[in-house]
Amino acid sequence: ADTPVPVMGRQRVTAKGKDVPEAVEAFKSLGSRYEMSSLLLGNLEKSGYHEPTGIQSHGIPILLEGRDLVAISPTGTGKTLSYLLPIVSALGAPASTSKQDQGSGVRAVILAPTRELAHQIHNECLKLAQGRKWRIVLFSKATANSLNDKNVRDKVDIIISTPLRLVAAIQSGTVELKNVRHLVLDEADRMLDSEFLPQIQEILAGCSHSDVQKAVFSATLPAGAEKIAMDMLRNPIRLVVGLKDT
Ligand code: ADP
Ligand code: MG
DSSP states (O other): OOOOOOOOSOEEEEEESSSOOOOOSSTTHHHHHHOOOHHHHHHHHHTTOOSOOHHHHHHHHHHHTTOOEEEEOOTTSOHHHHHHHHHHHHHOSOTTTSOGGGOOSOOEEEEOSSHHHHHHHHHHHHHHTTTSOOOEEEOOHHHHHHTTSHHHHTTOOEEEEOHHHHHHHHHTTOOOOTTOOEEEESSHHHHTSTTTHHHHHHHHHHOOOSOOEEEEEESOOOHHHHHHHHHHSSSOEEEEEEEOOO
16 A cells, blocks of 8 residues: 555544643644644654644644543544654653663554555654664564564563464564553554454553553544444544544
8 A cells, every 4th residue: 555645734623531641733832732742743744744633633742641532533644643643752761761660661562454465554653762762563474483582582572463463472572562542553453353353452451551541543433333443442432533624
């Protein structure tokens, strides 16, 4: 699949849920309101991201405040950054440098239905995380094998994977999800269909921490899939972005 063409402006956002955090008008407000690091804000500028899209200005504060989220926003509206920025911002020290008692190992998992998409997300995440030594792993057969080594495994901060690949690693014991605090389903209309759902449920079960923030992103979400998503989430906020046609 090609990278979607950016869609800026002309967006109408509706939010449903309890105590919806206020949207940010500009990325720099994330510095003053949430103490987001200047490294991350600088990386946004370097990427040519000067102002947030609709899903970003509403979704990023929601995720930074630790809330669960269902976000429905058309292709090209920047959903990827909406979940990557809050995750990277919450990571803190890279697992490779943190002390044992700070709890190391994978703290965020991002799932996408195809390897191609996972690859795109990985690239965007590497760009965003430039300048800190986080280990951001695109799951493949080869990386899964390298994780047989516990020393390597404990230094991974973020995993980006297709469901099948991650389930295989869970089953062979090469990955541990007990420290995961952030779980994202991208292209959730596909992730919650009958092909992927059993795998998603197995991954959810592996994320055994009592406080796992979950976010579901999609361009469209049929009612059946949305019901399944809502049942997985805790006190979620639902954001819907529509493109204005004028
Ligand atoms: P979606 O997942 O909603 O289809 P993407 O996250 O793939 O959209 O983003 C679509 C394109 O828009 C990408 O090329 C991305 O680099 C670009 N983009 C994302 N956010 C911004 C922004 N705030 N400003 C400019 N371009 C952006
Ligand atoms: Mg996308």
